[in-house]
Amino acid sequence: MTTTDLAAAARAAVAEPALGARVHRATAHAIEGRLRLAAEDPRWEALRERARALKRHALANLDRYLQEFARNAGKAGVAVSVARDAAEARRIVVRLARDAGARVILKGKSMTAEEVGLNEALEAAGFRPLETDLGEFIVQIAGEPPSHITAPAIHRDAASIAGLFLEKGVIAELPPALRPGGAAGRAEVEAAARELSLAARRFLRRDLLGAAMGHTMGVTGANFLVAETGTVVLVENEGNIRFTTTTPDVHVVLAGIEKVIPRMADLGVFLSLLAPSSTGQRQSAYVSLLGRPFGKRRHVVLLDNGRVETLRLGEESDVLSCIRCGACLNVCPVYRNVSGHAYGGAYPGPIGKVILPHLGADGRARHGALPFFSTLCGACADACPVRIPIPERLLGWRARLHAEGRTGWRRRLGMRLFAAAARRPWAFRVGGWAWRRLPWLARLAPPLRRWLRGRDLPS
Numbered sequence: 001m002t003t004t005d006l007a008a009a010a011r012a013a014v015a016e017p018a019l020g021a022r023v024h025r026a027t028a029h030a031i032e033g034r035l036r037l038a039a040e041d042p043r044w045e046a047l048r049e050r051a052r053a054l055k056r057h058a059l060a061n062l063d064r065y066l067q068e069f070a071r072n073a074g075k076a077g078v079a080v081s082v083a084r085d086a087a088e089a090r091r092i093v094v095r096l097a098r099d100a101g102a103r104v105i106l107k108g109k110s111m112t113a114e115e116v117g118l119n120e121a122l123e124a125a126g127f128r129p130l131e132t133d134l135g136e137f138i139v140q141i142a143g144e145p146p147s148h149i150t151a152p153a154i155h156r157d158a159a160s161i162a163g164l165f166l167e168k169g170v171i172a173e174l175p176p177a178l179r180p181g182g183a184a185g186r187a188e189v190e191a192a193a194r195e196l197s198l199a200a201r202r203f204l205r206r207d208l209l210g211a212a213m214g215h216t217m218g219v220t221g222a223n224f225l226v227a228e229t230g231t232v233v234l235v236e237n238e239g240n241i242r243f244t245t246t247t248p249d250v251h252v253v254l255a256g257i258e259k260v261i262p263r264m265a266d267l268g269v270f271l272s273l274l275a276p277s278s279t280g281q282r283q284s285a286y287v288s289l290l291g292r293p294f295g296k297r298r299h300v301v302l303l304d305n306g307r308v309e310t311l312r313l314g315e316e317s318d319v320l321s322c323i324r325c326g327a328c329l330n331v332c333p334v335y336r337n338v339s340g341h342a343y344g345g346a347y348p349g350p351i352g353k354v355i356l357p358h359l360g361a362d363g364r365a366r367h368g369a370l371p372f373f374s375t376l377c378g379a380c381a382d383a384c385p386v387r388i389p390i391p392e393r394l395l396g397w398r399a400r401l402h403a404e405g406r407t408g409w410r411r412r413l414g415m416r417l418f419a420a421a422a423r424r425p426w427a428f429r430v431g432g433w434a435w436r437r438l439p440w441l442a443r444l445a446p447p448l449r450r451w452l453r454g455r456d457l458p459s
Contacts, residue, residue, distance in 0.1 A: 003369040003408065006342065010373070011453075013338035019155060020337045026154045027330040033280015034327060034383070043272075051269050052387040055321035058261055059311060065227040065260045066302065072230030076292040079299045082257075086116035086360060089303050093118060093219065093252055094125045096299055100250040102127060102217035104207060108234070108241035109133035110221030111149060111324055112254050112303055114346040115359065118219070129219075130207055132240035134200055141168045147340030147348065149326040150278045155339045158193045165196060170203045204240070211247035218244040222255035223323070224270060225300070228263045232290040232300065235274060239286055251293070253300040257307050258320040270323060273385035277325040306359040316396050319354045321386045328380035328390060334373060343370060350380035354393040357401075368406045371397035410447075 013019060038044040058065055070080040083089035097105060105127050107113065119140070122129045131140040135152035139145065142164055146152030153161065162178040165171045175192035177184035184192070210216070220241055224233040232253050234241050245251045261267065275281045290298070311317045329335045329349030340348030345356040345367055353374060356367040371394045380390040401407050402415070421427040434441065442448035 003372070006344070006369045006373055009342040009344065010334075010338045013342045018157075019339055022157055023154055023336050023339050026151060027336055030278070030280045030327075030330045031383075034276050034330075037276040037280065037282060041272075047269055047272055048385055048387050051273055051323075051385060052318075052321065054261060054266050054269060055323075055386050056318060059258065059317060059320055061262075062257060062260065062311065065262055066257060068227040069225050069230055069260050070302075072228065073232075073300060074230070076230050077298075078230060078232075078293065079297075080302065081299065082302045083116075083304065085305050086303075089116045089254060089301055089305070090118060090121035092301050093254065094121055094127075096250065096252055097122065097125070097127055097217050100217045100248075100297075101215060102248075102250070103215045104211075104217075105129040106207065106211055106216055106218045106244045106248060107131050107136070108218070108220035108244040109136050109152075109236070110219065110254060111146075111346055112221045112256055113219065114146060115256075115305065116254070116303065118254070130204070132204055132208065132244055133236075134197055134238060134240075137200055137204065138164065141170075145341065145346070148329055149324050149347065149349070149351075151326070155341070158189055158196065161196055162192070165199060171196070171199045208240070208243040208247060211243070214249065216248045218248040218251045220244055220251070220253055222253050222259050222300075223274070224267060225255060225260045226262075226264050226267060227260050229291065231264065232298075233267060234288040234290065235271070235284045235286070236288075237279070237281075237285040242286060242288060245288065245290060246296075248296075250297045250299070251290075253298065255300065255302060256320075257302050257304055258322075274323055274325055277323075277327040277383070277385040306361075306363055310358045316393060318388055319351070319358070319390075319393055321388055322351050322355065322384075323386060325385055327383040327385060331379040331383045333375060333377060333379070343373075345370075350374065350390045350394075351388070354388075354390055354397060357397060364401070364404070364406060368401050371401065372407075372411075 041047075073080050081092055083092055105122050107119075107129055109131075113119070119129045131137045133152070135154075136146060138153040138156065138161055139147070148154040159178045162171070162174050166174055175195050177188035177192040207216075211218070220234060222232050223235045225231070226233065234245070236242075261270065271283070271287065275284045307320060310320060326349070328351050329340070332350050335349040343349070343352050343356075345352055347355050353370040356370060357363045360366070374391075374394050376391045376394065378391050381388065384390065398407075402412065421431045438448065439452065442452050
């Protein structure tokens with residue numbers, strides 16, 4: 001995505017009626033819950049520091065812990081493969097589906113599957129992937145990518161979801177509170193939303209319960225992989241992942257190599273931070289620890305896709321510490337106004353800006369504009385449960401992209417002019433005089449007019 005594409009996507013999102021208001025309302029609830037729970041827990045800051053240290057240690061010793069995980073998972077009867085890139089990950093999962101004789105692929109929520117484009121690959125190979133998470137199911141039948149790491153359909157309201165469900169046969173008629181021209185209150189809309197979620201559950205359960213009859217494979221991601229025991233840890237609120245991992249005969253786990261943590265004793269630190277940071281809950285409804293498959297087959301696919309290369313950056317590799325809670329998205333003023341689709345990748349928001357350019361052979365080319373799509377306000381770093389200094393990493397990316405000549409001649413010229421003025425007091429004073437008159441000067445220069453279209457200048 002070029003700078004022009006990104007700017008156009010952002011302008012379209014800002015212009016969409018009520019999108020920003022919907023995202024603000026949804027994220028405000030998670031922010032309030034996180035702040036309340038953090039204030040109630042005297043260990044909160046110590047837990048964040050401990051989680052950062054654990055992740056940094058795991059990343060610094062990743063080879064050792066990956067080998068330990070594979071060895072202990074193998075002892076439990078779990079097969080482990082490594083995929084060097086997205087294409088190899090797709091090939092492995094498609095091959096496993098063919099070997100299983102599957103026709104339907106039940107999918108638990110997995111951002112790694114989004115990263116590699118797994119659904120498209122499965123469909124091209126003749127399989128029917130079915131998202132079982134409610135938000136993922138909504139965006140799947142709408143033909144959209146997720147717009148948030150933990151809340152995929154955050155950009156949609158109940159009325160648009162009801163219309164979609166009616167069109168796709170999930171419901172037979174619209175709930176009265178969501179019919180066009182209705183004047184229902186908040187309580188009626190919330191009741192209708194619950195009715196929609198129950199309708200989706202009934203619709204999905206036909207496939208979930210039918211999985212035990214065969215011709216079905218389950219695919220999930222992983223929140224954590226415990227090296228000490230070879231355990232796959234999954235966190236959810238809906239129970240759909242438990243269906244996906246237990247009813248089919250074959251369960252495939254697709255996870256980034258950075259999901260490995262050293263010991264089972266470390267898991268409590270991350271679970272204490274994940275749910276409060278993600279949804280403002282004290283704890284998620286379901287935490288599954290998957291060890292021996294007991295008569296089923298489990299295959300873990302560990303994905304590199306640029307992660308090993310990122311580790312070579314030393315301190316800047318701490319972006320791989322992310323536990324995919326979405327807290328940085330919830331507080332980001334840019335994300336809250338444009339939602340996730342404007343970012344053009346699997347991981348939107350602040351964390352997406354610093355991770356996406358690392359991923360895949362073409363990460364820089366596809367996502368090199370993202371590090372500049374920020375106010376550098378620092379809210380993301382304040383919210384991050386593992387203390388990733390995202391603004392510093394954004395500046396690091398900007399410097400790297402500039403050094404590689406990927407920032408465009410206009411940006412490079414502008415920075416050279418600014419640097420020259422900043423070293424000369426008289427030039428800086430002239431620049432300040434011009435800055436105060438910029439709106440008037442912009443009328444004379446089309447490039448300035450374009451630049452100001454996306455900016456409100458301080459008075």
